[in-house]
Amino acid sequence: MINCTNKKLIVGLEIGTTKVASLVGEVFPNGEINVLGLGNCPSKGINKGDINDLESIIKCIKKSIKQAEDMSNHKIYAINLAFSNQYINYKNEIGMVSINKEEITKKDIKKVIKTAKSVRINDKFHILHIVPQEYIIDEKKGIENPLGLSGIRMQAKVHLITSNYNIEKNIIKAVKRCKLRVDKIVFSGLASGKAVLTEEEKKLGVCMIDIGGGTIDVLIYIEGSLQHSQVIPYAGDIITNDISYAFSTPTSDAEYLKVKYGCASSFLQDNLNHIKITKSTNNESKILNQEKLTEVIELRCLELLEIVNNQILNLQKKLKKKGRKYRLNSGIVLTGGVSKTKFFTDCAERIFQMQVRIGCARNITGLINHVKTPEYSTVIGLLHFKNKNTSKKNEIFCKKKNWLYSINRWFNIYKILKLK
Template sequence: MKMGTILQNQGIISGIDIGSFKCCCSIGELNTETDDVKLLGIGQSPSTGIKKGSIVNRDRVIDEIQTAVREAESMSNIKIDRANITISGNHIRGLNTQGAIAIHSDGSSVIPEPQQIQSQDISKVLDMARAISFPIDRNILHIIPQEYIIDTMEGVINPLGMTGRRLEAKVHLITVAISAMTNIKNCVEESGISVDEIVYHGLASALSVISSDEMEMGVAVVDIGADTSDLIVYHESGIRHTAVIPVGGNSITQDIAMMLQISTSEAESIKLKYGSAIASMASTELEFDLPYDKGHIKRSISEHELSRYIEARAREILQYIAMEISRADLDNPLTYGLVLTGGGSQLNHFAKLSESVLEMKTRIGNPVKCGNSINLGTEPMYAAPLGLLNWKNFNTSNRIILNGHQNTIGVKMMQFIEGLSNWGKGFF
């Protein structure tokens, strides 16, 4: 440990986002009086051990985690020993379900008198909602209430202390492959970091880029990663749909590399510097030289021609997004439309193309929920690692399922509900 470095204490929060393009570690400080989080340090490493959210080289993943952690520790002068981490990949599934109970029922057939709802009633009804069969290789990652119904009264956000005979919970479940979750957790622990919470990547991103008003009125958030894109749909302050789309920014990069016969690293650089998601907005006259090896013919290409390759794949990504949003099966449109975030969203004119293709208001989501003491972490690519720093504010712990065992939900879920209603006050 270098001179001046302090150990992680209760006010220090850290997150590790392990993606297919980069591994990123964030370190922040929680103000216990205001619940505000200030970003103190951020570190990253190129990711070569993850493909489409799955580990393909365990040793590389461990090394890349350690590199990102060291960089964040060096910037913040804080030595961390635990962190929240993200998980993504094609194995992620989301579904809506519900459960109902008679309040304080003793199991008799007698209609109960109205009773005041207590925390154990809420825990019991959430247990009923999650009591569905899953394949043996899957387990629940998150149980997120959408609304409660007390007798015939719908739309209740927090039923604690209210009175009724019957309590129903509508919830959104996010499930994962047990092997994928165990493997990513083991890699983090072997890098020397204990895992506090495992969070769906799309949910972490959303927490750093949208407000409570957007959650209430309706918004879709898509974090466009390298190999996959994470989608989450909010309406009436509840999560209505989640999905992992099997394409991302690398799909565009690989198209460019193949068509122009250059390396993927060169294609990525060209894409961000000269490319546009809308070919008609790129210049037909401005040309740039392509990378070439000594002895080969020098080549050049216009920004417009490059952008033709880009637009075709960008439209495909947006068509996937449209399909998943339609699966949310909402009665009303999303008032706030679509928020694109993640590294893949930084493509020029992507939001404008989205508005044309989806006929939906679209903006690029930059993380804004962390006070920033350093000049980093404001780009969309940092949405998930910064969202992890805000995760603890809500105590969203139906604790993560580990080793095939699920811990109880308890009253912490109620703190999550109350947190959602207050989330984003003074946000924009």
């Protein structure tokens, strides 16, 4: 028998347009994440965060969770869920309260946050996140934590992220049908930011762009506070569709071409050759022009990045008009599966005219070779969102282990990783 102790682990589940990823990990006090298990299943029945076939996506979730359970040797009962779709919106609001005692208490902070979030929103929407930007006590600005300080009046500037309740409810329904409890729902962009951004980058000013299969999540931090969050309903799938149309090939073959031979810069692409592929539909061979493939991908990447650049410029214009800092001195951080495209950073530098880097999850151990890539930023970031109300029922208990189960575990790990 192998010794087994109960551990409080956290599980992240990302239900994306192209994949359903689940990850089991243990978060240490220093913020380091020990990754114990990973599940990955191609998505069916969901597009840009909106379910169009409930039964299909349930099957995908179950398969992904089962892989993570087999690899980690733990039974999963509860998850943190990533959530993103084109109806995610934001508001920057201000709340204000009077301070009745000698110093500010936790009750005062809760009260000022409550006033800040008391804004009218569409009946179909609700507040998903309240992210404090800064506190102001009398005339003193830029306070990160007002607890214990003295003053007469306190203001709180907050960033509110709202979501469509019905779309969110359908995602939760799919998860519950898999006999899983949702402990937290997290905007995918926030999760990715937790995984790839540093506090120094946020203070200096940074824009994170997470380009997935169906959506692009954008976060902009200025002076350490979140000023802008946005979901663009175009991403990697539109590039795949362009390739499919240009070469009259099925989307499955187009996706293969994008991943295998994709390049985002015709200026840097060399050794251009013809590509021979076998159609998945009828096994016929077809010769494709790699130069044309690069041209299709490059044009669409430039267009997508230009949309983000316009958002950055609009925000900077507003902040500059108010006399506030607006520069992104840390530049652009790209993450998500599309960011792995060859020469994508060079393509981005042409649009943004500032430094660009690829962001992968930081401070992780365990299955590091298999998850330290941009497409897993969101699901790893989910593990940073601890449930404050965690109880024994929220724990993920070890399965009974014996020598036969251990052999089976390593066989499952080998099988899962071989398929990637």
